[in-house]
Amino acid sequence: MLNLHKDHKNLVLLAFVVFAALSIGVAIMPAYQMEEYQPIPGMKDLTAQERRGLSIYVSEGCVACHTQQVRNIEMDNIWGDRPSLASDYYYSKQRMDIWRQSPSLLGSERTGPDLTDIGNRQPSQDWHLLHLYNPRLVVEASVMPQYSWMFHKSDTSYVDSDAVTLPRSITQMKDSEVVVASQDALDLVAYLKSLQQFSFEDNEPPMNFIPALSKDGETAIGGSKKSEGAGLYQNNCAACHQVTGRGVKGAFPPLVGSIIVNDQNPEMLIKIILVGYDAREEYGVMPALGENLTDEDIKAIADHERSSWGNNAPEVPLETITRLRDSITNDRTL
Amino acid sequence: MTIKQLTLLLIQSLEVTTENWLTSPGVLGTIFLVFLIIFLGIFIFIKRLNIYVDLLKKNTxxxxxxxxxxxxxxxxxxxxxxxxxxxxxxxxxxxxxxxxxxxxIKSKNTGFIKKIINPKNPLFDEKSRSTVKIEVSQELKEIVVWYLGAAVFWLIFGTLVGQYLGMKFVWPDMDNTPWLSFGRLRPVHTNTVFWGWGSMAMVGLGHYVISRTSNTEIYSYSRSKAAFWLMNTAVFIGNLSLMAGINNGGGEYREYIWPIMILFAIGLIITFFNFYKTVAKRKISEIYISNWFILAALIWTTVLTFIGYFPTYQEGLGETVIQGYYMHQGVGMWFMTFTLGLVYYFLPSSLNKPIYSYSLGVLAFWTQMLFYTLIGTHHFVFSPLPWWLQTVAIVFSAGMFIPVFAGSTNFYMTMRGNWNQISKSYVLPFFLVGVVFYFVGSVQGSFQAFRFTNYLWHFTDFNVAHSHMTMYGIITFLIWACMYTIIPKITGNEPPQRFVGAHFWLAFVGLFAYMISMMAGGTLKGLSWIEGNPFIESVILMENFWVWRAVGGSLMFVSHIIFGYNFYLMIQKKKIAKISRKQTLETQIN
Structure with a gap:
């Protein structure tokens, strides 16, 4: 007869066996099942450089503050077009080497933004490098640590022609010094830029967000056109052009008093938002946002830019945006 | 009700909008629990105050x-x-x-009582030696002091790191050294307090409990020492490697790479067999309930470490399934189980009475194993993990009420009728805070797994509040209670009450400030995300709460320094204590 109060052997054995059985059922079996997932057809593996970047991402403990999962709830829809799928992690979550296991990329804390789609949201290498060198140069309120040890100062005349340097004015370099990005910084940025949520061609994601626990009634939507534009601007533009619209001297141009923004004819502004801009040497490259934003979004952003910080230009008609988008698409298809 | 319906009730049917978020059951429950903590603080404070009032009434x-x-x-x-x-x-x-x-008579040493010095100074109440010194073997005493000494060192080091990290939220540009950067130091803090402070303290106290309740000596003290060196070396090298940027992949609490963690695991296995063999040669027929918990904690954690580090099922999201399981069980099967085992011995022994109900303890033991094991995935609700796994986790999170109620009722009923002890020493206040937090922290954790509360709080600083409520409020306070109970008994040295009091109040108030600021800030952050506000606004709104967190953290850290000093006073060589006692006797007799 089993008397656990007196029989230490069976007590320990029972505790061990039941726990092991439960663990197999709730951890090991589901883990094996999750391994059976295949990559989404068309998804690309990481390049060697991106993999080195991933390794730095893990070493530096970025996962402590940045998640990489778009949950299937509506508040997460700003981080990706669709909820994350198990297959999304096929390439990134492989064992790193004999010493280190598959990286815990999903994360448990969102002290900084989710990075699932950061490569689409912020494709500019210049921005990423400046941000790593000192986050507060580009995002004033950021509490992210600086990674300036991944950069070194050097005299302009000694810098290799293919070395990547940071703009001198914003990094406050004296004389002929310049900040040069190390290979680590470049690898890390390459990895960050590779973080782009894979989009399904037929535009029908296999899963939808669980509807929002939204506010009652229409009041919120009706009265907040203005704040909608401000919000979209904040999410899509402010990282470079800043909330104040003043940009970052020597890296990203100001929108305050800008001729393009304040022009009576908004076509140039709309075009830049749609297809990006790289015409001025002294500033970073502006990415195309047409893919990510609807015409209504662009109108809201443009109206916000044209009516804030002392800018004063008329609203943009929606038709202009639709027309410009069509003409650009036609140009491309022709 | 079928499981499915129950799940629906828990996850789906709560129709909550952000406008009445305050009335959602999980939030309401949490607010209630926070008030419970406030009342607890007031209760202990008043009880402590009573003694001064009594003394002022000359009722001495x-x-x-x-x-x-x-x-x-x-x-x-x-x-x-x-x-x-x-x-x-x-x-x-x-x-x-x-x-x-x-x-x-002018000369000293007359042998006559001239005057009696009142030992009860109303302001700095010197507590008397509360209990008789217990004679234990020199080896047992030595090994307990070894382990506890290491634990105290890791506590001070680990919380120093934690405090530094907390300040980085306020001053992100404090330093620019790779070894001290936030991402590398954060796991140093968590792993040090886990594997250094908590584990060393528990194993040290475990030696005492196993030996006393089996009424025999520990099987092998040299093995205890071997385990001591293995585990401490693991924490030491592990922390160095984390600061050098070498980690296992960022999964919480398994940041040490396997060649380092294996040292710790061997230490665990050695300790298990050492304890097991001690229990096997016990001189009484019954195995006391504490030993159930302690032996099980050791064996479960060994299994857990093995599953956590074994590679073949950890590609892709397999790793995430294991991570949820591992990090939850690390807390539940190791810290919670082991500490409960300690409390089942030290609480009754400090009150000099038996535990209220032995069978409730047995119930708590089996339900702890059954429910705790299944709920790891509640860390990944709404993630791409299988929905059935998330459902199981949420349902059994609610099931956790059973072991928690069983345990906290048992402890509460044991303490009942002894509230006057609070005014005599700080041992019972430490136990009381630990037990109340056991109830509050665990129930709050279950609330947090509900749909809306998860929606609101997941990924925010609220998680940080929860983990400090449990690892600090429960585990750390209970370990302190056990240490203040036992060390004076085996060394014969009691630290001054005012220092123990300072330790208690600084830690308690600090934790409260920490917890409230992170809960309030986390809630506002979650609401801001639900509203769809730009992300950076949620960073800006946290600023003040992070300052308050740093303030709370500082209080906690100062309390640990005082605790370290108290520990030093307790383990001082007997000689010094003897002299001081002789002096007091002389003054009293003269």
Missing amino acids: KDLTEEEFERRLFNLDKEEVDEILELRRQGFDKNKKTKPQLAND
Whole structure:
């Protein structure tokens, strides 16, 4: 007869066996099942450089503050077009080497933004490098640590022609010094830029967000056109052009008093938002946002830019945006 | 009700909008629990205040007598001889100078009582030696002090790192050294307090419990020492490697790479067999409930570490399934289980009475194993993990109410009727805070797994509040309670009450500030995300809460320094204590 109060052997054995059985059922079996997932057809593996970047991402403990999962709830829809799928992690979550296991990329804390789609949201290498060198140069309120040890100062005349340097004015370099990005910084940025949520061609994601626990009634939507534009601007533009619209001297141009923004004819502004801009040497490259934003979004952003910080230009008609988008698409298809 | 319906009730049917978020059951419940903590603080404070009020009323007669009796009782043989000798000399002297009154005698060592010094100073109440010193073997005493000493060191180091990290939220540009950067230091903090502080303290106290309840010596002290060195080396090298940027992949609590963690695991296995063999040669037929918990914690954690580090099923999201399981069980099967085992021994022993219900303890044991094991995935609700796994986790999170109620009722009923102990020493307040947090922290954790609360709080700083409520409020407070119970008994040295009091109040108030600021900030952050506000706004709104967190953290850290000093006083060599006691006796007798 089993008397656990007196029989230490069976007590320990029972505790061990039941726990092991439960663990197999709730951890090991589901883990094996999750391994059976295949990559989404068309998804690309990481390049060697991106993999080195991933390794730095893990070493530096970025996962402590940045998640990489778009949950299937509506508040997460700003981080990706669709909820994350198990297959999304096929390439990134492989064992790193004999010493280190598959990286815990999903994360448990969102002290900084989710990075699932950061490569689409912020494709500019210049921005990423400046941000790593000192986050507060580009995002004033950021509490992210600086990674300036991944950069070194050097005299302009000694810098290799293919070395990547940071703009001198914003990094406050004296004389002929310049900040040069190390290979680590470049690898890390390459990895960050590779973080782009894979989009399904037929535009029908296999899963939808669980509807929002939204506010009652229409009041919120009706009265907040203005704040909608401000919000979209904040999410899509402010990282470079800043909330104040003043940009970052020597890296990203100001929108305050800008001729393009304040022009009576908004076509140039709309075009830049749609297809990006790289015409001025002294500033970073502006990415195309047409893919990510609807015409209504662009109108809201443009109206916000044209009516804030002392800018004063008329609203943009929606038709202009639709027309410009069509003409650009036609140009491309022709 | 079928499981499915129950799940629906828990996850789906709560129709909550952000406008009445305050009335959602999980949030309401949490607010209630926070008030429970406030009441607890007030209760202990008033109880402590009572003693001063009583003393001011000069109601000290009983206490003084009690004190005197205890002192007499605790005297060693040599000390008694010494005093008797003094008295004899005094009598001799008295015979020679007959007419003089005892009061007139100028010379020392008369053996007569001239005046009684009131041992109860109302402001700095010096608590008397509360209990009789327990004779334990030198080896057992030594090993307990070894482990606890290492634990104290890791506590101070680990929380120093934590405090530094907390300040980085306020001043992100404090330093620019790779070894001290936030991402690398954060796991140093968590792993140090996990594997350094908590684990060393538990295993050290475990040695005492296993030996006492089995009424025999530990099977092998040299193995205990081997385990001691293995585990401490693992924490030491592990932390160095984390600071050098070498980690296992960022999964919480398994950041040490396997060649380092294997040292710790071997230490665990050695400890398990050492304890097991001690229990096997016990001199009483029953296995006390504490030993159930302690042996199980060791064996479960060994299994857990193995599953956590074994590679073949950890590609892709397999790793995430294991991560949820591992990090939850690390807390549940190791810290919670082991600490409960300690409390089942130390709480009744500090009150000098049996545990309220032995069978409730057995119920708590089996339900702990059954429910705790299944709920790991609640860390990944709404993630791409299988929905059935998330559902199981949420349902059994609610099931956790059973072991939690069983455990906290048992402890509460054991303490009932002894509330006056609070005014005499800080041991019971430490236990009480730990037990109340056991209830509050665990129930709050279950609330957090509900749909809306998860929606609101997941990924925010609220998680940080929860983990400090549990790892600090429960585990750390209970370990302190056990340490203050046992170390004076085996070394004979009691730290001054005012220092223990300072430790208690700084830690309690600090934790409260920490917890409230992170809960309030986390909630506002979650609401801001639900509203769809730009992300950076949620960073800006946290600023003040992070300052308050750093303030709370500083109080906690200062309390640990005081605790370290108290520990030093407790383990000082007996010699010094003897002298001081002799002096007090002399002054009293003179």
